[in-house]
């Protein structure tokens with residue numbers, strides 16, 4: 001069967017589901033950024049793009065050269081589409097508004113290169129993006145406050161993962177599609193048109209070095225997983241930890257499991273490590289669209305009303321039965 005390209009899929013979405021051509025244009029621009037970033041990542045040291053940029057982001061984290069390069073690529077591309085009123089990034093303190101005399105329909109937020117700690121050791125990393133409606137009725141420039149919309153308001157979301165293959169996961173709220181970039185033609189080809197996450201899990205992903213800092217519900221849940229067939233779960237589990245959320249989510253979309261980054265008492269002021277707007281929300285929507293679940297331990301992540309652009313959130317996402325179980329432990333505590 002002739003595999004569809006991204007352009008063909010977007011045309012079909014427009015014809016069959018009324019996908020706005022401006023949104024299609026934005027998604028094509030983000031996908032093109034993935035082609036460019038994939039090339040930069042693949043060259044690594046050959047282009048002198050590894051290592052530290054000598055600067056810090058708003059999170060107080062040291063920026064890698066590729067963090068800065070990726071952010072510049074995405075920011076320039078999305079503002080050039082002429083359909084984005086403002087963009088926000090993990091790598092920028094505040095949103096950047098487009099120069100426009102007319103109202104533009106979309107806001108986009110992104111983590112331009114998630115998993116930066118993996119860059120210099122040649123392990124998978126990725127770009128995560130989330131498209132929201134511009135809430136302003138007029139042509140005035142959006143500010144950070146305009147981005148503070150619950151994840152249920154997203155219009156499109158996905159990621160581009162730079163691994164052995166470059167792959168893009170994408171949802172418009174009608175299921176999850178998976179594309180593979182053909183490096184020979186620089187074309188994304190649809191390789192799964194209906195990704196589904198198994199309701200049960202055999203694998204879990206969490207950074208166990210933080211175990212002593214977790215809250216009791218997480219301690220209980222992980223202890224039961226580690227007890228395996230000799231414990232209350234009655235079966236053995238496997239563990240994975242890639243230290244790049246994109247890779248963890250991709251694995252779960254491909255073969256199931258649960259991913260967790262709980263809040264811990266290392267820094268009680270932080271409700272978790274991952275950011276709500278451009279990591280947790282897009283990944284949670286993908287997971288729910290694929291039949292999985294995503295909570296902060298208590299409520300659906302997509303229902304959370306953001307209070308700050310770079311706010312953090314605890315994340316439990318993946319197999320429905322596992323997320324519901326660990327969430328029940330939190331709500332029973």
Ligand code: AFP
Pocket residue numbers: 061113114115116117118207243244245246248261273274
């Ligand atoms: P970096 O972008 O700083 O590498 O952080 C990646 C991340 O935000 C997320 O992608 C990983 O799942 C998680 O952090 C890894 O956290 P640990 O470094 O604590 O394992």
